[in-house]
Amino acid sequence: MDPIEFIQQSACSIKNTMYKLKLKYNPFSEKPIRGNTKFFVGRVSELREIGEILGAAMHGSVANAAIVGTKGIGKSSMLNIIYYATKKQGHWVVELTASQITPRQFLIQLLYNILIENLISINGTIKSDYMEHSQRILEMYKRLNNYGDKVPIHYPRERIERDLEYLINDVKDEDKLCIILIDEADQFAKKSCLSLLQFFHSFLYEENILAFFAGSPTLMDDLTKISPPIKDRIPKIINMPPLSKDESYDLIRRRLEDAHIDGADTFEPFTEDAIDMIVEECDGIPRKIIMTCSESISIAIKKHLRKIDENIVKEALHHLGISVGHQILNHLTPAQSEIVKAMAKLGGAATVTQLAEYLNKSPSTIGTHLSDIYEMGYIYKERDKNNVYYKLSKELKDVLLGEDNELEL
Incomplete structure (x- = not known):
């Protein structure tokens, strides 16, 4: 097939699928609001x-x-x-x-x-x-x-x-x-x-x-x-606290209403259960809500669906977790990457001493790297009696502790 015709047909196919979803466009843009307050909630x-x-x-x-x-x-x-x-x-x-x-x-x-x-x-x-x-x-x-x-x-x-x-x-x-x-x-x-x-x-x-x-x-x-x-x-x-549940629903509703074709219901193409799952799983974080909705719509387009249910939302959440996890790994230095992979090998959480023994490095070196990764927000700290455990973020867990994932140190 001629490549130009192929691109044109693919574009038309997406347009038709969007119409089936009762959307004129995907309204979930990650860009910050630029003077347009109609999507601003709470x-x-x-x-x-x-x-x-x-x-x-x-x-x-x-x-x-x-x-x-x-x-x-x-x-x-x-x-x-x-x-x-x-x-x-x-x-x-x-x-x-x-x-x-x-x-x-x-x-x-x-x-x-x-x-x-x-x-x-x-x-x-x-x-x-x-x-x-x-x-x-x-x-x-x-x-x-x-x-x-x-x-x-x-x-x-x-x-x-x-x-x-x-x-x-x-x-x-x-x-x-x-x-x-x-x-x-x-x-x-x-x-x-x-x-x-x-x-x-x-x-x-x-x-x-x-x-x-x-x-x-x-x-x-x-x-x-x-x-x-x-x-x-x-x-x-x-x-800036997380959005309330009502505000989370309002964020989704406003964007969908702006993109709906005539005759669409409030949350179409999402089912009520799908919307409930998005609100529940995203914890009032606007960017996470927007990214999850956008990824769900992208999956629906690829599969030529008319409705987005809980299964599609689950798939979107999984895709986003893996994607963000890979972005974080790409952002880390080789030494930092080695440490988070060791944390995964140790079950997703470890003390400085455990990591130093596992990697055969000095505790001070491990501690310095952990502090840097912690400040970037990619790992968390949790005290258990006299021990401080560093724990992987959900995004890193998704990519490093996946069922089929093979870690190499």
């Missing part, structure tokens, strides 16, 4: 707290905040809601993701994003409100325009900090805030980022700067270990 108390923080900051009482919660709980979506809400009020807003880069590169990214998101138009010209500062702004913009893989060596950190202070204190309107949204802020909780945290000590002290740091439940404890004064600069902690 979070009333958290939104109220953010509103109070913003309102107080606009009247001179700035309190930076940490938004904390487990993976997939919706921290990135919350940052996006803050972005569009504050952008609508005319504030300067900057979205950043903390990654394993140097503090200097992060500051360059911060400066660059302030420029392109608030001062420079899409066509590369300066917005009319800032024309009196055009010469210096253009100098910064030209210097940073291709900063990505070619960070300019001639742009020293001291100059970056001075330019940031100039933009915040001289260019920005006094009645507007500069709001900095930093996702995955756990990356700052390491000694190499101490100088960056020290910069934030003074930078976040400015009255017209409001920052939101998003990270794991232990974010503030981890940052404080590296730099104790940072705790005073981020006094507010907004906890």
